Structures are given as structure tokens and as C-alpha cells.
Amino acid sequence: xxxxxxxxxxxxxxxxxxxxxxxxxxxxxxxxxxxxxxxxxxxxxxxxxxxxxxxxxxxxxxxxxxxxxxxxxxxxxxxxxxxxxxxxxxxxxxxxxxxxxxxxxxxxxxxxxxxxxxxxxxxxxxxxxxxxxxxxxxxxxxxxxxxxxxxxxxxxxxxxxxxxxxxxxxxxxxxxxxxxxxxxxxxxxxxxxxxxxxxxxxxxxxxxxxxxxxxxxxxxxxxxxxxxxxxxxxxxxxxxxxxxxxxxxxxxxxxxxxxxxxxxxxxxxxxxxxxxxxxxxxxxxxxxxxxxxxxxxxxxxxxxxxxxxxxxxxxxxxxxxxxxxxxxxxxxxxxxxxxxxxxxxxxxxxxxxxxxxxxxxxxxxxxxxx
Ligand code: ADP
Ligand code: GN1
Ligand code: MG
Numbered sequence: 249x250x251x252x253x254x255x256x257x258x259x260x261x262x263x264x265x266x267x268x269x270x271x272x273x274x275x276x277x278x279x280x281x282x283x284x285x286x287x288x289x290x291x292x293x294x295x296x297x298x299x300x301x302x303x304x305x306x307x308x309x310x311x312x313x314x315x316x317x318x319x320x321x322x323x324x325x326x327x328x329x330x331x332x333x334x335x336x337x338x339x340x341x342x343x344x345x346x347x348x349x350x351x352x353x354x355x356x357x358x359x360x361x362x363x364x365x366x367x368x369x370x371x372x373x374x375x376x377x378x379x380x381x382x383x384x385x386x387x388x389x390x391x392x393x394x395x396x397x398x399x400x401x402x403x404x405x406x407x408x409x410x411x412x413x414x415x416x417x418x419x420x421x422x423x424x425x426x427x428x429x430x431x432x433x434x435x436x437x438x439x440x441x442x443x444x445x446x447x448x449x450x451x452x453x454x455x456x457x458x459x460x461x462x463x464x465x466x467x468x469x470x471x472x473x474x475x476x477x478x479x480x481x482x483x484x485x486x487x488x489x490x491x492x493x494x495x496x497x498x499x500x501x502x503x504x505x506x507x508x509x510x511x512x513x514x515x516x517x518x519x520x521x522x523x524x525x526x527x528x529x530x531x532x533x534x535x536x537x538x539x540x541x542x543x544x545x546x547x548x549x550x551x552x553x554x555x556x557x558x559x560x561x562x563x564x565x566x567x568x569x570x571x572x573x574x575x576x577x578x579x580x581x582x583x584x585x586x587x588x589x590x591x592x593x594x595x596x597x598x599x600x601x602x603x604x605x606x607x608x609x610x611x612x613x614x615x616x617x618x
Contacts, residue, residue, distance in 0.1 A: 253278055253288075256305070259357045260290060263303050266348045266355055267364050270294040276303070281374045281474055282490065283580040284310055289367055300367035301346075305360045306492065310579065311407055314361040317492050318354055320404045321345075324466065324494060327399045338395045341388070343368075343489045370477035370486050375515050379533040380483050381473065382510055386537025388476050388485030389468065389502050396466040397545040401496035404466060411469055411493060412501045414564045415451045418443070421571045430576035436589055439570050442596050450563045453498060453553060461549045467497035471506040499550050503538055504557030507531060508565065511558075512598050517591045524597040526605055531558075532612050539616040551617045555609035559602040566595035 260276045263269075271294025279289040279302070286305040291298065306314045325344065332338040345353040346364045355362045373381055410416045421443060425433060433440065456462040468475070468488065475490040509516060511530040514523040535554070539546070569592035572579045577588055602609065 253286075256286065256288065256359070259305070259359050259362060260288060260303055262357055263348075263355060263362055263364060264290070264292065266350070267301075267346055268349055269301065270297060270299055280372060284492075300369070302365045302367050304363050304365070306363070308360055311492055313407070314354070314492075316405050317407050317494075318345075320407065320494055321491055323403055324396065324399065324491075328395065331398065332395070341392065341395070341485075341488060343487050343491060368477045368487055369480070371480055372474045372477055372489075373510075374474050376473060376510055376530065378483075379529050381478065382530045382533040383537040384478060384483055384485045385473050385476050385506060385510060386534035386539075387541045388488060388537075389471050389506055390538040390541025391485075392468060392488050393465060393499055393502060393542055394544055399466050401464040401466050404495045406495050407493055411495075412497060412561070412564065413454055414560055415454045417564050417567055418447050418450070421567045422447070424571045424574050428574060430574060432574055432576075432589075436570060436573065436592075439589070439592055439596060443567055443570070446563065450560045453500065453557060453560050456549070456553060457498060462498050462500070462553055463547075463550075464496040465499050465545075466494065467499060467502050469493035469495060469497045469501055469505070471502045471509075473506060473510040498553070498557065499542065499546060500553040500557030501561065503535075503554045504559070504561035505565075506538075507534060507558040508562040508595070508598065510534060512594075514594065516594060517587060518594050519590050521593060521597045524594050525601040526598065526609070528605075528608070528612070531609065535612050536616050539613065543617065546617070548617075551613060552610075554613045555602075555606060558609065559599060559606065562595050562599040562602060566592050566599060569595060 264273055269292045271292045274291050274293045276288050276290045278287065280287045284307045288303045290301045290303050308314060311317060328339050343365055347353050348355055376382065425440060453462065470490055470493045475488065476485050477487045477489060479486050511527050511534055513525050513527045518524050569588045573588035573592060580588060582588060
């Protein structure tokens with residue numbers, strides 16, 4: 249076997265046996281650009297057929313009870329199977345995990361909690377150069393929420409409690425700043441000053457939920473554009489992946505996080521801040537796709553929270569990146585020194601740009617809802 253990461257080869261071989269994959273493994277390479285899990289593309293070859301899989305180890309520092317993820321996903325797939333049928337287009341839109349010889353769709357091995365899915369040969373965009381990708385992604389995430397709009401969110405459990413509670417995220421940041429565990433606070437004073445200035449400005453979504461105006465629905469909660477697999481030939485959205493945070497949330501969290509990632513002129517970690525900003529063409533195309541698909545269930549109050557959520561999700565991930573930098577890079581996978589600081593700077597710049605353009609963002613949402 250050719251493995252890019254030797255320390256995982258034992259588990260990859262064990263999984264191949266447990267899942268009865270046909271033939272022998274010919275390659276096992278890290279794939280994707282996720283910041284959390286360990287994801288491998290595994291190719292097997294037998295005398296007559298070649299198969300490709302995704303083997304993935306869940307990050308148990310982040311998801312301390314991965315069984316909860318699988319319980320949530322079972323509820324989601326049971327609901328879809330009952331309502332639309334297990335062979336329906338709706339069922340096909342959400343990634344499923346293979347069953348192994350023990351009858352489970354996960355495997356607990358000596359080095360952690362693993363899952364296997366069929367590899368879907370499609371595009372997964374980390375940076376985007378075509379606004380149709382935004383339209384298609386907006387449709388896919390809106391459709392995802394619409395399909396699940398009849399499933400009571402209270403039946404699912406939070407896999408990471410208070411994941412998008414921006415108020416608690418802000419409190420956690422200032423506690424982390426106080427600790428300054430890695431001794432880095434002095435190296436990011438302008439960024440800290442941004443959060444000092446705006447620490448009370450992004451609590452509105454939490455308040456609107458707490459007073460009953462914005463309901464919890466079954467949402468994805470991690471709607472980076474690379475978490476949708478898109479057909480290589482015609483750009484159709486094929487499948488939503490990264491389902492670890494499918495749980496109760498606000499509809500606008502999904503809209504907001506996707507805009508943050510996909511409608512930035514630059515990548516999430518751009519160091520030339522001149523290149524960072526909200527691309528209105530992309531924003532409009534995502535909004536068109538999302539609002540059209542979500543309209544059957546989306547209330548006026550929810551619609552009115554979408555642009556605010558784009559700003560809030562950008563602020564929130566900025567504060568999470570900076571906290572991880574202060575903590576010594578213990579949560580998000582980094583690829584270079586100061587990576588989390590650079591990510592935070594980029595997201596702060598994007599947030600400032602959104603604040604300056606908020607009215608225009610709202611009017612584009614209205615254009616497609618009304
Ligand atoms: P993370 O939580 O680390 O982001 P993901 O579940 O998003 O992990 O997986 C990382 C990346 O791997 C995805 O963004 C996607 O590009 C790719 N990926 C995941 N599952 C599949 C699959 N079944 N087929 C093809 N690509 C996949
Ligand atoms: C993580 O897993 P991934 O890379 O798709 C993170 C998101 C952040 C994102 C920032 C479980 O997403 O919340 O917005 O990085 N996922 C988790 O890029 O924390
Ligand atoms: Mg991902």
C-alpha cells in the first residue's frame with residue numbers, strides 16, 4: 249500500500265478487512281482541505297474491479313462523543329427514507345456511510361473512530377472562480393434545509409454544544425486572552441482591539457432565538473463550499489458532506505457561513521488583505537440559489553436575519569481562529585506558522601467589509617424573497 253501518512257496504514261488495512269473491500273489497497277492518500285478530521289482517499293484493485301473509498305478518522309478532541317453524530321445521522325436518514333424513499337433524489341443528496349461486517353456504519357479502532365464512504369468523483373471547491381458554483385451551492389444548502397424542514401430539530405442532539413452561540417464564543421475568547429496560554433497576545437494587539445470594540449455587536453441572532461423569533465431547525469452548521477460535492481461536467485450539486493455538525497441551528501447560520509467562505513474575493517487565509525472583501529456577484533448568486541430553495545419554509549424574520557448572519561458567522565470564525573492562535577493552535581489544523589492569526593486577520597477584514605455594505609446585502613436578500 250502507498251500511504252501518504254504511515255502512522256495510519258495499520259488502521260487503513262484493518263478497515264479494508266472490516267469493510268470487506270474488494271481486492272488489495274493500491275493507494276491511500278490524504279485528501280480534501282478540511283481543518284478537523286483525517287480524510288483519506290483509498291483505492292483498491294481486484295482482478296476485475298477497482299473501487300475508491302473515503303476512509304475518515306473523526307477528530308475526537310473536537311467531537312468528544314462521535315456516537316452522537318451517527319445517532320443524529322440515523323434520525324436524519326430514517327426521516328428521509330420514510331418521507332421521500334431510500335432511493336430518492338433527496339436521499340442521494342446526503343452522504344451515507346458504509347456498513348461493515350459487524351453491522352455498524354462506523355468502526356472503533358485502537359487509534360480512534362473511523363467511517364467509510366464511497367468516494368464521489370466530483371469537484372470540491374476551496375476557492376471559486378465561477379459564480380455558478382455559488383448559485384448551485386446556495387440551492388444545495390437551501391434544499392438540504394428544506395428536505396429536513398419537517399424533522400423536529402429537538403430530536404437531534406448538539407454534537408458540539410453552543411457551536412454557533414456567538415455570545416459564548418466571545419466570552420471564551422476573552423477568557424482565553426486572559427490565560428494567554430501560548431504567550432502570543434502581545435503579537436496580535438490590533439486583532440484583539442477589533443474584538444474589544446465589537447464584543448457586544450454580534451449577539452442579536454442568539455437573542456432573536458432566545459426570545460422565540462428565530463426557530464431552531466435541522467441545519468448543517470458547517471457550510472463551507474468544499475462541503476458540497478459538485479458534478480465535474482455540469483456543475484450540479486451532487487451531495488452534501490461533512491455532516492458532523494448536522495444538529496439544531498438557525499437557518500441563517502448555514503447561509504451566513506457559506507457566504508463567509510464562498511463569497512469572499514480571496515481564500516479564507518489570504519495574507520494580502522487588499523484582496524479580501526465581499527464579492528457581490530457571488531453573494532447575489534448564492535442568495536438567489538439559497539432563498540429560492542428555502543422559500544417554502546423560511547419565515548420573514550429568518551429572511552431578515554440572513555445578511556446579519558453572514559456578518560455574524562464571519563465575526564465568529566475570526567474570533568475562533570484568533571483564540572486558537574492564542575491557545576497555541578490546538579483546534580484547527582494549520583499548514584504554516586501563524587496560520588490561525590492570518591486566517592483571523594482575513595476574516596476580520598471580510599467582516600469589516602460586510603459591516604460597511606450591510607444595507608446592500610439586505611436588499612439583495614429581499615430581491616429574491618419578495
Ligand atoms: P473536515 O471535517 O475535516 O472538513 P470533511 O468530512 O469535510 O472533513 O472531509 C474533508 C474533505 O474531503 C471534504 O471537503 C471533501 O472535499 C472530501 N470528501 C469527504 N467525503 C468525500 C466523499 N465521500 N467523496 C469525495 N470527497 C469527499
Ligand atoms: C472547520 O471541518 P471544516 O474544515 O469543514 C470548522 C468550522 C469552521 C471552519 C473554518 C467542526 O470546518 O466550524 O467554520 O473550519 N468545523 C468545526 O474554515 O469546528
Ligand atoms: Mg469539511
